[in-house]
Amino acid sequence: MIIELDEFTRVEGIGKAEIVVEDGTVKEARVKILEGPRFFEILTLGRSYWDVPDLEARICAICYVAHSVASVRAIENALRIDVPPTVEKLRELVLWGEIIESHALHLYLLALPDIFGYPDAISMIPKHGELIKEGLTIKAFGNTIRELLGGREIHGINIKPGGFGRYPREEELEGIAKHAESLVKFARRIVGIFASQEPRGAKAEIPMVTSEYLWGDDLIVGEDRIQYIELDEVPVNYSFAKHTYYKGKPIFVGALARLLLKEKYIQGEAGRLLDTYKDKIESRYVIYNNLAQAIELVYALERVAELSNKIASEGIEKGIVEPEEKSGEGIGYVEAPRGVLVHHYRIEDGKVVWSNTITPTAFNQGMMELSLLEDAKKMYGSVPEESLKKKLEEIVRAFDPCISCSVHFVRL
Amino acid sequence: MKLAVFELTDCGGCALNLLFLYDRLFDILEFYDIVEFHMASSRKSKERVDVALVTGTVSTQRDLEVLREARNRSEYLIALGTCATHGSVQGSVENAKEAFRRIYGDIKGPTKVLEPRPITEYVPVDFAIPGCPYNKEEVFQVLMNLARGVEPVAKDYPVCLECKLNEYECVLLKKGIPCLGPVTAGGCNAQCPALGLGCIGCRGPSMDANIPGLVEVLKKILPEEEIAKKLRTFTRW
Numbered sequence: 001m002i003i004e005l006d007e008f009t010r011v012e013g014i015g016k017a018e019i020v021v022e023d024g025t026v027k028e029a030r031v032k033i034l035e036g037p038r039f040f041e042i043l044t045l046g047r048s049y050w051d052v053p054d055l056e057a058r059i060c061a062i063c064y065v066a067h068s069v070a071s072v073r074a075i076e077n078a079l080r081i082d083v084p085p086t087v088e089k090l091r092e093l094v095l096w097g098e099i100i101e102s103h104a105l106h107l108y109l110l111a112l113p114d115i116f117g118y119p120d121a122i123s124m125i126p127k128h129g130e131l132i133k134e135g136l137t138i139k140a141f142g143n144t145i146r147e148l149l150g151g152r153e154i155h156g157i158n159i160k161p162g163g164f165g166r167y168p169r170e171e172e173l174e175g176i177a178k179h180a181e182s183l184v185k186f187a188r189r190i191v192g193i194f195a196s197q198e199p200r201g202a203k204a205e206i207p208m209v210t211s212e213y214l215w216g217d218d219l220i221v222g223e224d225r226i227q228y229i230e231l232d233e234v235p236v237n238y239s240f241a242k243h244t245y246y247k248g249k250p251i252f253v254g255a256l257a258r259l260l261l262k263e264k265y266i267q268g269e270a271g272r273l274l275d276t277y278k279d280k281i282e283s284r285y286v287i288y289n290n291l292a293q294a295i296e297l298v299y300a301l302e303r304v305a306e307l308s309n310k311i312a313s314e315g316i317e318k319g320i321v322e323p324e325e326k327s328g329e330g331i332g333y334v335e336a337p338r339g340v341l342v343h344h345y346r347i348e349d350g351k352v353v354w355s356n357t358i359t360p361t362a363f364n365q366g367m368m369e370l371s372l373l374e375d376a377k378k379m380y381g382s383v384p385e386e387s388l389k390k391k392l393e394e395i396v397r398a399f400d401p402c403i404s405c406s407v408h409f410v411r412l
Numbered sequence: 413m414k415l416a417v418f419e420l421t422d423c424g425g426c427a428l429n430l431l432f433l434y435d436r437l438f439d440i441l442e443f444y445d446i447v448e449f450h451m452a453s454s455r456k457s458k459e460r461v462d463v464a465l466v467t468g469t470v471s472t473q474r475d476l477e478v479l480r481e482a483r484n485r486s487e488y489l490i491a492l493g494t495c496a497t498h499g500s501v502q503g504s505v506e507n508a509k510e511a512f513r514r515i516y517g518d519i520k521g522p523t524k525v526l527e528p529r530p531i532t533e534y535v536p537v538d539f540a541i542p543g544c545p546y547n548k549e550e551v552f553q554v555l556m557n558l559a560r561g562v563e564p565v566a567k568d569y570p571v572c573l574e575c576k577l578n579e580y581e582c583v584l585l586k587k588g589i590p591c592l593g594p595v596t597a598g599g600c601n602a603q604c605p606a607l608g609l610g611c612i613g614c615r616g617p618s619m620d621a622n623i624p625g626l627v628e629v630l631k632k633i634l635p636e637e638e639i640a641k642k643l644r645t646f647t648r649w
């Protein structure tokens with residue numbers, strides 16, 4: 001017998017799942033990514049390196065900045081473009097803006113209705129309007145940063161190999177810093193709410209992150225440092241997304257993985273919150289990815305305030321650094337809000353001749369299935385089928401999956 | 413009035429952009445009951461709707477079925493965003509079957525894959541708002557107009573006009589930066605030239621676009637095959 005879950009709601013993109021039951025026991029869980037293919041690897045071929053980040057941004061709207069930055073970093077690695085420290089800092093700032101926008105969207109509008117038992121945030125407004133409005137305010141603030149530095153709220157083209165098209169003014173950065181500080185108190189409230197969730201899903205045994213907080217030149221997988229090539233990517237017949245394993249085991253990327261492996265970065269108010277809820281985070285249950293996102297949201301706001309002030313006081317070096325080489329190969333690893341993202345290109349004579357992208361949702365596929373399997377095993381037979389389905393969908397949602405981004409498969 | 417949002421294959425941006433209306437979403441909610449919007453709500457309904465917004469391209473059999481359902485259930489259907497109006501990036505892929513085989517190998521996949529196409533090639537639409545993503549002010553105005561019984565008007569001028577109105581320096585003629593503004597439908601308020609960058613054509617072709625004229629100008633800056641690729645980023649033209 002197969003229990004079919006409907007197409008997931010309150011997630012980005014189109015996917016569903018099925019649970020296979022044989023002789024009264026749950027045997028298998030399959031996540032079926034239905035979103036149609038979008039062929040980004042092919043679209044980039046033959047294009048000038050300059051145009052590629054704008055194209056790659058279209059992989060996903062919720063984290064277009066992460067795609068632009070990963071693309072730009074891969075190109076810069078390939079063509080030996082060495083950008084000044086301010087450019088790096090501004091990129092970090094805009095990535096935090098995206099984490100703020102994306103975490104606020106997920107926590108307040110997509111996941112919160114599960115905790116309060118509503119079908120959506122809109123129906124929560126009469127009773128919990130304040131909370132929803134706080135969420136929208138934080139989300140809008142994240143977008144202000146994306147607009148200022150990325151060029152638009154969605155799919156801006158301001159993030160370029162070698163620098164930015166337009167650079168922000170000092171007053172704009174100081175404005176950002178003040179605004180960020182004022183929002184920390186709202187974000188703190190949401191941490192407490194998500195800390196109340198019961199442990200569910202599988203345990204994230206092998207978390208994977210980039211070597212620095214938001215990017216790096218290699219990956220940390222559990223205890224090891226590797227290049228993504230060392231992961232195994234396995235295509236499956238029932239889904240448009242491949243599965244990724246490390247030494248035969250599913251990996252987990254995202255906010256929970258970051259907090260587990262990068263604890264030392266988290267300071268200030270967010271650091272105190274992390275201490276308070278350490279037990280839950282360290283229990284590694286996938287559901288606490290929500291809690292991790294909430295703590296990270298607080299950290300993002302604090303970091304944005306600090307970083308914007310710093311950039312404003314140091315002054316900005318403007319311009320675009322030209323490439324030293326015309327050909328080369330490079331990888332860009334960047335933390336998107338929902339985990340590590342990889343862009344990899346070979347460039348010849350200024351044109352991309354080979355490209356590969358792997359997105360966080362694709363990395364998480366194996367873990368998502370394992371989580372559904374374990375929870376289905378626990379619940380099957382003891383709860384009515386309808387609520388089983390609902391509970392399982394909540395677990396999928398905890399991954400904050402961006403399904404449209406996961407639709408890539410075998411290396412070209 | 414009843415409103416539904418249907419998503420086909422895309423990046424999610426056009427659905428997400430609706431949520432970026434923030435407070436004005438509440439104004440929309442005064443006129444509309446959103447009965448279906450899978451990115452934002454777990455509500456599902458089979459009821460007829462007054463207005464359907466459809467985002468994305470028809471790229472799979474599943475998309476086609478959802479689109480047909482959307483058309484059958486709605487009075488007024490709006491193709492929302494360049495995926496739906498012109499195909500956007502995935503729609504510009506030539507020979508999707510071959511592309512699919514190259515990326516996916518011999519995998520069958522969970523649903524039949526079709527050649528990615530804008531929804532306008534499958535069903536009649538009542539209105540189209542291009543943009544990757546569209547300008548959210550535009551969708552707000554259109555929804556408000558429809559709620560008041562006013563038929564919305566399509567924009568039919570190129571991005572260039574918006575540069576002139578904003579008094580931006582022409583990036584193409586003054587700075588020699590490749591720009592598709594002269595042949596791209598306006599409505600974004602020339603956002604990219606505002607940053608000193610060339611328009612990449614995300615809103616698709618404007619009416620009466622003089623392509624050969626632009627190609628002549630671009631030839632001085634770019635090799636011809638690059639011009640062709642640039643023009644084909646969001647639509648097959």
Ligand code: SF4
Nearest residue numbers: 422425493494495544
């Ligand atoms: S038109 Fe652009 S922003 Fe809208 S869904 Fe398609 S790719 Fe995304």
Ligand code: SF4
Nearest residue numbers: 600604611612613614
């Ligand atoms: S200027 Fe061109 S690329 Fe930029 S938003 Fe407008 S239409 Fe799109």
